[in-house]
Amino acid sequence: MRAQLARIDAVLVQAVIAAALSFAHLHDLASAAGQDGWKAWAYPVSVDLLLVAAWRRLRSGRDRAAGWCWFLVALAASLGANIATAGLLDLGDVPDWLRILVAGWPALAFLGGTLLAHTAATSVADAVPKPEVAPVAEPLEPEPSPPAPAAALPAPLIAHARKIADAHQARTGAPIDTATLRARLGVPAPLADQIAAHLT
Numbered sequence: 001m002r003a004q005l006a007r008i009d010a011v012l013v014q015a016v017i018a019a020a021l022s023f024a025h026l027h028d029l030a031s032a033a034g035q036d037g038w039k040a041w042a043y044p045v046s047v048d049l050l051l052v053a054a055w056r057r058l059r060s061g062r063d064r065a066a067g068w069c070w071f072l073v074a075l076a077a078s079l080g081a082n083i084a085t086a087g088l089l090d091l092g093d094v095p096d097w098l099r100i101l102v103a104g105w106p107a108l109a110f111l112g113g114t115l116l117a118h119t120a121a122t123s124v125a126d127a128v129p130k131p132e133v134a135p136v137a138e139p140l141e142p143e144p145s146p147p148a149p150a151a152a153l154p155a156p157l158i159a160h161a162r163k164i165a166d167a168h169q170a171r172t173g174a175p176i177d178t179a180t181l182r183a184r185l186g187v188p189a190p191l192a193d194q195i196a197a198h199l200t
Helices: 002-032 038-060 064-088 096-127 155-172 178-185 189-199
Strands: none
Touching (some): 002 038, 038 064, 064 096
């Protein structure tokens, strides 16, 4: 247990030292390139945050191409600052192209961070399993029943119904409907339907 804690402590100490050195190199380079005061301190924070955001994207396993792209951009900025401040570059006379790169970094880091954050939100939303919704069965409307075939009915009943229908049409000017015929004859609805079928 102690050996494991000692190993973790050693890794943590190593990470803190490396981060502090890289942070200082980025600050020194930004300061030499004309970014003074708080701006020089903001550059290492920006680079490290982009590096962490890209690393988290790679660990998530989603949209790894974007993760690798921005991870390499941030890593190049960090390594470039470390190498540039190792004595290979005169920090008293920084070339114009490096000043341009340092001045353009905030826009690049903002773009990368925004793209990583936006696609991360989309990916998380996509990764959440959506509950399966059973298709809603629409109630089936009953098909209209075809009119009952005209069964053989007693001729006197049909004659009486025709007489009632003719009187109704003469009085109202409209053919008699089944409900009125049923009421006038006093018969059940199915029988009224059959009688009406005989009258048409």
